[in-house]
Amino acid sequence: MINKESVLSRTSKIIFLSICLIVTVFPLYWIVITSLKAPGTIYSLPLDYWPKEISFENYIGLFTKSDFGQYMINSLLVATVAATVATLISLLSAYVLARFQFSGRGAVLGAFLLTQMIPGFIALGPLYMMMTNFDLVDSKTGLILIYIAVCIPFCTIMLRGFFENVPDALEEAAMIDGCSRLSALFRVLVPVMMPGIAASFIFNFVNCWNELFLSVTLMNSDENKTIPTALAGFISSFNIDWGSMSAAAVLTVVPTLVIFAFASKFIVQGLTAGAVKG
Amino acid sequence: MALNAEQEVVRGRSSAGAPPQTSYTRKKRFNSKTALTMLAFMAPAAIFVGIFTYYPMISGSQMAFRNWNLNDLSDTSWVGWGNFRTLFENPEFGTIVRNTIVWVVGSLVPQVVIGFALALFLKRKFKFRGAYQAFIFFPWAVSGFLIGMLFRWMFNAEFGVVNDLLMKVGIIHSPVPWLAEPGFAMTAIIIANIWYGVTFFAIMILAALQSVSDEMYEAAAIDGAGKIRTFFSITLPAISVTLGLTILLRIIWIFNFPDIIWAMTGGGPADQTHIITTYMIKITQKGDYGQASALGLIVVFTLMLFAAFYLMAVRPRKENR
Numbered sequence: 398m399i400n401k402e403s404v405l406s407r408t409s410k411i412i413f414l415s416i417c418l419i420v421t422v423f424p425l426y427w428i429v430i431t432s433l434k435a436p437g438t439i440y441s442l443p444l445d446y447w448p449k450e451i452s453f454e455n456y457i458g459l460f461t462k463s464d465f466g467q468y469m470i471n472s473l474l475v476a477t478v479a480a481t482v483a484t485l486i487s488l489l490s491a492y493v494l495a496r497f498q499f500s501g502r503g504a505v506l507g508a509f510l511l512t513q514m515i516p517g518f519i520a521l522g523p524l525y526m527m528m529t530n531f532d533l534v535d536s537k538t539g540l541i542l543i544y545i546a547v548c549i550p551f552c553t554i555m556l557r558g559f560f561e562n563v564p565d566a567l568e569e570a571a572m573i574d575g576c577s578r579l580s581a582l583f584r585v586l587v588p589v590m591m592p593g594i595a596a597s598f599i600f601n602f603v604n605c606w607n608e609l610f611l612s613v614t615l616m617n618s619d620e621n622k623t624i625p626t627a628l629a630g631f632i633s634s635f636n637i638d639w640g641s642m643s644a645a646a647v648l649t650v651v652p653t654l655v656i657f658a659f660a661s662k663f664i665v666q667g668l669t670a671g672a673v674k675g
Numbered sequence: 676m677a678l679n680a681e682q683e684v685v686r687g688r689s690s691a692g693a694p695p696q697t698s699y700t701r702k703k704r705f706n707s708k709t710a711l712t713m714l715a716f717m718a719p720a721a722i723f724v725g726i727f728t729y730y731p732m733i734s735g736s737q738m739a740f741r742n743w744n745l746n747d748l749s750d751t752s753w754v755g756w757g758n759f760r761t762l763f764e765n766p767e768f769g770t771i772v773r774n775t776i777v778w779v780v781g782s783l784v785p786q787v788v789i790g791f792a793l794a795l796f797l798k799r800k801f802k803f804r805g806a807y808q809a810f811i812f813f814p815w816a817v818s819g820f821l822i823g824m825l826f827r828w829m830f831n832a833e834f835g836v837v838n839d840l841l842m843k844v845g846i847i848h849s850p851v852p853w854l855a856e857p858g859f860a861m862t863a864i865i866i867a868n869i870w871y872g873v874t875f876f877a878i879m880i881l882a883a884l885q886s887v888s889d890e891m892y893e894a895a896a897i898d899g900a901g902k903i904r905t906f907f908s909i910t911l912p913a914i915s916v917t918l919g920l921t922i923l924l925r926i927i928w929i930f931n932f933p934d935i936i937w938a939m940t941g942g943g944p945a946d947q948t949h950i951i952t953t954y955m956i957k958i959t960q961k962g963d964y965g966q967a968s969a970l971g972l973i974v975v976f977t978l979m980l981f982a983a984f985y986l987m988a989v990r991p992r993k994e995n996r
Contacts, residue, residue, distance in 0.1 A: 410796050414807065417793055420870065421811055424825045427836055431828065444839045490720035493713045505717070512728050514978065516931045518955045519971035520731035522738060522745070522964035527731060546727030549720050578712050607818030609934065610956070625820055632824070632938065639828055646824060650817055657816040658809050665808075665878055 425650070432456070432643035439640050455644035464619045465627065465645060471537065472606055472623040479541045480601035483548035484556075484594065490549070491556035492582055496565060509550035521614055528615060535617050543611055548601040555600070559593030560586070596663035603653045624649050739969040745962030758969035767946055767954075775950040777861060778936075779929050782868040787922065789869070790876025797877065798884050812878075814871050823938025826867035830854055830939070854940055857947035864936050864948060871935065872925070879921045883914040919989040926985075927978050 431439060435452040438445070459465040494502060524543065525534070533539030563586060571581040587594065609625040616622050622630075628649070631642050657664070742754045762768055793811070797804065814822065829836050830853040838850040853863045887910065895905045933952040936942065942949040942957060949957065951974055958967040 413792065414796055417789075417873075418807065418810060421813060421874070424822075424829060424870070425813060427829060428825055440834055442834070444834065444836060486719040486723065489716040493716045497709075497713055499710075499713070505721075508729075509724070512724065512732075514927055514931075514975075515732060516952055516955065516971050516974050518952065518959055519735040519968055519975075520728065521735070521959055522743070522967070523731035523734035524727070542723075543727050546723040549724055550728075553720060578709075603816060607821070609818065609820045625818060628820065628824065632941070637827075639831075639834075642824060643828065646821055649821060653816040654813060657812065661809050661812045662805075665812075665882075 425654075428643045428646050428650075431639060432647045434640070436640045455640040456648075459641050459644050459648070463627070463641070464622075465624075465648070467619065468622050468624045468627045469648065471621060472625075475537055475540055475544065475623055476602050476605035479544035479548065479605045480598050482541075483545045483552055483601050484598045486545065487549050487552035487556050487597065488582070488587070488594065491553045491560055492586075494553065495557045495560035506554070509553055512550045517610065521610070524611075525614055534615055535621050536615075537621055540612060540615055540621075540623070543615075544605045544608065547608070547611070548604060551604075552597050552601055555597050556590075556593065559590050559597075562593075563589055592663045596660050599656050599660045600664060603657065606649075606653055735964070735968050736972060737968075738964050739972050741965050743963075743965035743968075745964060754965070758966045759973070761966060762969055762973070767949070770947065771949050771951055771954050774861065774948060775930065778865065778868070778950045779926055781861075781865040782872060782929050783922070783926060785869045786872040786876050786925070789873045791880055793873065793877035794880035794884055797881055811874050814874055817871075819871070819932060819934025820938045822867055822871055823864075823935040826863065826870075826935070827854065827939045830863045855944055857944060860940050860944060860948045864939050867935050867939060868929070868932075872929070876921070876925070880914065880918065883917040884910065887913040915989075923982060923985050923989075927982070930974065930978060 430446070430448060432455050433451045433453070434445065434448045434455075435450065436454055436458075438449065490505075494506065528534045528539050528543075531539065533542070567589065568576075568578070568581040568585050571585045572578060576584065607625060608623075609629060612623045612626045613629050616626050624645070628642070628645055631637055631645070739758055740753055740755060741751050742757070743751050797808065817825075830838075832838065832850050832852045832855060835850075835853065837853065838847070841847045842850070851859055853859045891909050891913065892905065895909050900908060930950075931952055933950065933956055936948060936950060936953045937956060940948045942953045951970060955967050955970045955974075958970065
């Protein structure tokens with residue numbers, strides 16, 4: 398039997414977990430504090446661990462001096478559309494991979510896995526030229542198309558795991574009642590799998606929201622830039638305006654943080670399914 | 676990005692040996708109408724990945740053997756191994772390779788050790804464990820680039836909080852120029868990467884730990900095994916396969932992860948903190964896609980070779996029958 402924890406091990410556990418928590422959360426705390434300092438006071442010693450007076454000047458500046466509002470709208474649009482389409486497409490492919498045994502199945506899975514192991518930069522040049530030919534450079538449509546393709550392999554593998562947890566008697570019953578396979582999938586399976594689908598969608602969304610290198614390569618007008626591209630623009634200049642930078646960072650991180658916090662349980666479930674069941 | 680692969684390994688392990696008794700799905704036979712539906716269901720995914728991932732990847736690979744510079748596309752002739760030779764003759768190449776190894780090993784080992792400890796502490800239920808996990812999860816929501824920026828600011832020599840805290844505690848007496856000196860810069864980027872990756876290992880190891888049955892621990896306790904003995908004789912062997920494969924895929928992933936470095940140092944000072952993938956970005960930005968692709972192929976083959984050796988080394992030994 399596992400006996401009760403000793404005082405010593407309990408104390409060490411609390412200390413260790415506290416340190417981990419502090420170290421994990423501190424960078425976020427610090428960037429929030431920096432963003433709330435008045436621009437002048439960021440570069441003054443000694444450092445304040447709590448702003449003397451809270452100022453929203455950095456945030457206001459972000460929206461008045463740069464097109465940050467536009468970048469946010471762009472990111473929101475690109476990430477939402479790409480994540481939605483990718484999730485829908487992956488739903489179909491994951492269904493096939495989860496439910497049927499066919500000869501190319503291993504190869505398809507292998508091909509999806511392989512996309513995750515090869516450095517993406519090999520593809521960057523040809524991708525750029527291809528998009529030039531399609532006239533989709535510096536276009537949100539172009540970026541969305543690429544993001545969909547980037548999301549599909551992972552999303553398919555994740556959703557496949559969720560499908561395998563749902564008995565197939567469910568959609569068979571629906572099909573006997575006269576549903577087509579497609580409508581059985583959407584009317585019967587999708588509602589049951591909603592947590593898993595939501596987690597996959599959120600994962601896609603966050604990946605697209607955060608994606609940097611493709612966006613930097615393809616987008617160059619203010620009208621089309623996404624947030625990461627704009628942030629990267631902040632460092633190409635020699636002096637970084639850390640006030641605006643941290644305000645921008647907070648605005649970028651907080652939305653993803655909120656949705657991740659809600660979905661973390663399901664995302665963990667999706668990632669570790671199988672291991673838990675042994 | 677590599678998360679999926681890791682997930683696949685975890686699942687692969689559970690379904691490889693025994694029949695997939697945990698799965699509700701019976702893989703069924705199908706008629707031609709079903710086959711057509713299947714094809715229609717697979718088609719969108721295949722088309723997207725084919726056009727936007729595989730075509731550029733394959734097309735990019737052949738660039739490695741051509742003179743392909745975006746700034747001058749008048750001569751894109753085949754140059755054989757020319758691009759590879761240029762790379763190997765580059766005096767910086769040695770530094771880059773060394774940095775890559777330091778980056779991978781230096782990030783991975785602490786990630787595994789701290790992640791393992793965290794998982795062991797989280798294994799037993801306690802009040803607020805759910806909330807704790809949600810907080811610890813936070814680095815995952817942040818992009819690698821932003822993490823780089825956060826740490827770049829914290830490691831700022833003059834106004835950085837790291838120097839300030841270290842001086843308050845008395846570990847250092849004057850500010851350390853973290854990102855201006857190669858050795859310190861390398862340390863700083865690795866610390867950032869450790870911060871990012873610990874959670875992931877904690878989650879994967881925790882999942883593996885929870886799959887070890889309680890009976891095994893009870894049996895060990897009855898046999899009088901102490902904590903340390905139990906850890907090495909029960910816990911470690913039980914999760915070794917998952918752990919080994921998670922580590923392998925993580926190595927591949929860290930190898931291919933330039934974001935933090937790109938944001939924190941951009942490879943500087945004086946190109947001293949480049950790893951292979953950040954160097955690849957640098958060449959790409961100069962427009963020399965031929966050389967960048969050559970470097971990419973070197974990465975792919977190195978990783979494939981490494982994976983093959985690694986799998987041979989860690990493959991569970993067959994018990995005597």
